[in-house]
Amino acid sequence: xxxxxxxxxxxxxxxxxxxxxxxxxxxxxxxxxxxxxxxxxxxxxxxxxxxxxxxxxxxxxxxxxxxxxxxxxxxxxxxxxxxxxxxxxxxxxxxxxxxxxxxxxxxxxxxxxxxxxxxxxxxxxxxxxxxxxxxxxxxxxxxxxxxxxxxxxxxxxxxxxxxxxxxxxxxxxxxxxxxxxxxxxxxxxxxxxxxxxxxxxxxxxxxxxxxxxxxxxxxxxxxxxxxxxxxxxxxxxxxxxxxxxxxxxxxxxxxxxxxxxxxxxxxxxxxxxxxxxxxxxxxxxxxxxxxxxxxxxxxxx
Amino acid sequence: xxxxxxxxxxxxxxxxxxxxxxxxxxxxxxxxxxxxxxxxxxxxxxxxxxxxxxxxxxxxxxxxxxxxxxxxxxxxxxxxxxxxxxxxxxxxxxxxxxxxxxxxxxxxxxxxxxxxxxxxxxxxxxxxxxxxxxxxxxxxxxxxxxxxxxxxxxxxxxxxxxxxxxxxxxxxxxxxxxxxxxxxxxxxxxxxxxxxxxxxxxxxxxxxxxxxxxxxxxxxxxxxxxxxxxxxxxxxxxxxxxxxxxxxxxxxxxxxxxxxxxxxxxxxxxxxxxxxxxxxxxxxxxxxxxxxxxx
Numbered sequence: 360x361x362x363x364x365x366x367x368x369x370x371x372x373x374x375x376x377x378x379x380x381x382x383x384x385x386x387x388x389x390x391x392x393x394x395x396x397x398x399x400x401x402x403x404x405x406x407x408x409x410x411x412x413x414x415x416x417x418x419x420x421x422x423x424x425x426x427x428x429x430x431x432x433x434x435x436x437x438x439x440x441x442x443x444x445x446x447x448x449x450x451x452x453x454x455x456x457x458x459x460x461x462x463x464x465x466x467x468x469x470x471x472x473x474x475x476x477x478x479x480x481x482x483x484x485x486x487x488x489x490x491x492x493x494x495x496x497x498x499x500x501x502x503x504x505x506x507x508x509x510x511x512x513x514x515x516x517x518x519x520x521x522x523x524x525x526x527x528x529x530x531x532x533x534x535x536x537x538x539x540x541x542x543x544x545x546x547x548x549x550x551x552x553x554x555x556x557x558x559x560x561x562x563x564x565x566x567x568x569x570x571x572x573x574x575x576x577x578x579x580x581x582x583x584x585x586x587x588x589x590x591x592x593x594x595x596x597x598x599x600x601x602x603x604x605x606x607x608x609x610x611x612x613x614x615x616x617x618x619x620x621x622x623x624x625x626x627x628x629x630x631x632x633x634x635x636x637x638x639x640x641x642x643x644x645x646x647x648x649x650x651x652x653x654x655x656x657x658x659x660x
Numbered sequence: 661x662x663x664x665x666x667x668x669x670x671x672x673x674x675x676x677x678x679x680x681x682x683x684x685x686x687x688x689x690x691x692x693x694x695x696x697x698x699x700x701x702x703x704x705x706x707x708x709x710x711x712x713x714x715x716x717x718x719x720x721x722x723x724x725x726x727x728x729x730x731x732x733x734x735x736x737x738x739x740x741x742x743x744x745x746x747x748x749x750x751x752x753x754x755x756x757x758x759x760x761x762x763x764x765x766x767x768x769x770x771x772x773x774x775x776x777x778x779x780x781x782x783x784x785x786x787x788x789x790x791x792x793x794x795x796x797x798x799x800x801x802x803x804x805x806x807x808x809x810x811x812x813x814x815x816x817x818x819x820x821x822x823x824x825x826x827x828x829x830x831x832x833x834x835x836x837x838x839x840x841x842x843x844x845x846x847x848x849x850x851x852x853x854x855x856x857x858x859x860x861x862x863x864x865x866x867x868x869x870x871x872x873x874x875x876x877x878x879x880x881x882x883x884x885x886x887x888x889x890x891x892x893x894x895x896x897x898x899x900x901x902x903x904x905x906x907x908x909x910x911x912x913x914x915x916x917x918x919x920x921x922x923x924x925x926x927x928x929x930x931x932x933x934x935x936x937x938x939x940x941x942x943x944x945x946x947x948x949x950x951x952x953x954x955x
Contacts, residue, residue: 380801406800408826409822409825409826409829411818411819411821411822411823411825411826413793413818413819413822414792414793414796414819414820414822414823414826415793415822416793417790417792417793417794417796417797417819417823418793418794418796418797418800418823418826419797420793420794420797421734421793421794421795421796421797421798421799421800421801422797422798422800422801423797424782424794424797424798425797425798425801425802427801429801444787444790445785445787445790445793445794445819448785448786448787448790449785449790449794452785453783455768456765456768456769456773456775456783456785457765457768457769457773457775457782457783458766458777459775459777459782459783
């Protein structure tokens, strides 16, 4: 089963068995959000919102206050700038402020460039700055199920950073730990796929890489596995797809650096706006870019 | 347009029973005396966090709650009277304003973010107007009667308009109330906009009315709208004191409390009204004294 099919199945069951609601804009449009939304009607819990983004986020909060555990589908992560305010300012605070849980499963769907400034980055960081919202970035079917199970067994709003490149994935992705590695790469979301490609190239140049895939971004646990892998390497690198470097990347790198003895570098979106023409785009670090950065890092140590 | 008798219907007070009228008046007295005690406690330094008093605007929540019973309530700052009029625990609100853990929001909400599970009043996050889309989502999920309160300023928030439109589209059971005191802090409505909230609601297909804060008039329209939700009532009222704190800039445009008492006299309820006034004052004063003594 692919990630898309997994999401569709989870949603269908939530609506039909749990009396949950799923809501968002243009859900029933061509493709049903990449095949992730079950073809159900409003009476069955699939709610089409108007195009009022900010109000839409508030409506999701109200549904969550009624304990219907909504799945809030935001088709492009860039839309979060307008959808996030009430989730961040109300749902995330509700338990602390008033003791009322406000659980929302926030499906925030990223893609790799091509639409200029419309859906450009910095989306994990937006949510990560407010206490009360855990963040994960599943890329495989099992990881998606883990995200869902976390949501259903907790009462927080959960920010689920999806990537359209994951929708067709029907396999699991394991970490790769080497003997005497040159570097440990920690990759997030779609850069996990780019990192795998980059490592194949680097191996041909006798650069040995550990690769650890990060699923949970907040709370972020610097595990023994991460510590050991980095400490046995010459350095570490943290790579993220749809976010600028001056955000959650630096927060995660700080957390890691407090626990390891080797330097940590980061690689994310460039600090500039994205345009529509290919040469103006601002894409997540590609395999080539990752290779080049890693070679530079190792050369400079 | 703003006036003490805007939209007034002659003899509307006579369409309610003596009990309905006196119960409504008792709520008004409760809220008014409560706000006076808040003022005293604030001025003497016993309340240390910001306060948003509804002194002068009590008739709105008291009249609505007399008719629209037990809705889920989504209000914002200046919400003391909505809490009290809907039978919120008075002692818990006193404690909340005093910043105690026994407060209705455990001291987290203060004056601006009143919350009570007991009366289904949901706390506010402090960003004006967010309660309107949140109320809309709640009504969508529950299909239960919901009260969504905004001010003339928060009604201008873009997301309020988006939520109104969605509530109309989905025919949600929400009574939207704009407590229009004509001021965003000190900037009046005509400086900020050339349009009326009631016209906007109407354009979305939501039945709406614009009236003054006469409580019988409010009760009348609430009764009319209850079977036809969503509906929108814009109510002109007078905030006698400052936006935040207890200061006062000159005489109020009108004194609704005095006008209500005049009408009660005209209805022949003068004595009973005086008795209610005295009794509620003593009760509220005693509760405040009791809670203040625990500090």
